Amino acid sequence: AQSVTQPDIHITVSEGASLELRCNYSYGATPYLFWYVQSPGQGLQLLLKYFSGDTLVQGIKGFEAEFKRSQSSFNLRKPSVHWSDAAEYFCAVEDAGGTSYGKLTFGQGTILTVHP
């Protein structure tokens, strides 16, 4: 079965600093990978996704993620963090077995705090 690990439970950065959130996955085939963001008390919003092709994918709100097959990683980055980026971030891998898709396995989440 696939699994996703986000090693950092909580990260604190200063506004304007760069950010990298780590995600490692375990999956036998080519993974379909996602990053979602959740503000307190709300649902999840898709930031970006990886399917195939270019290993550096761009998302909304200035985020990007790089797929590294050799490291089984899909880390999320942002060059300059804004206070509004404070939220919880989830990495997920899709179960693409058989003919049906869509079932996701999520990591435990990383809470981002941004200091002014």
Add this chain to the structure above:
Amino acid sequence: DGGITQSPKYLFRKEGQNVTLSCEQNLNHDAMYWYRQDPGQGLRLIYYSQIVNDFQKGDIAEGYSVSREKKESFPLTVTSAQKNPTAFYLCASSEHRLPNQPQHFGDGTRLSIL
């Protein structure tokens, strides 16, 4: 605007009581999902449905039940057999016939025990 509507936003359950959480989508998606979220544990899949009148258990289905009588609706019942129901519940939908289709989420229902 298309989206997913979950109701109510807050729900309280008494001991021995069943409660039903509503989830409606107007995105014309075939697949719908229910997740439970607890602090530090990410999202765990309770049930999912890829087509009307069919659904499958997820990783933590015990104490829960669902139905899928209409494409746009996927209600979740938390039964009295669920001994620790206090959590944040999220409903999602997606187009599952192709890979890499994102899930769209509602704003959740927070369930608490009285």
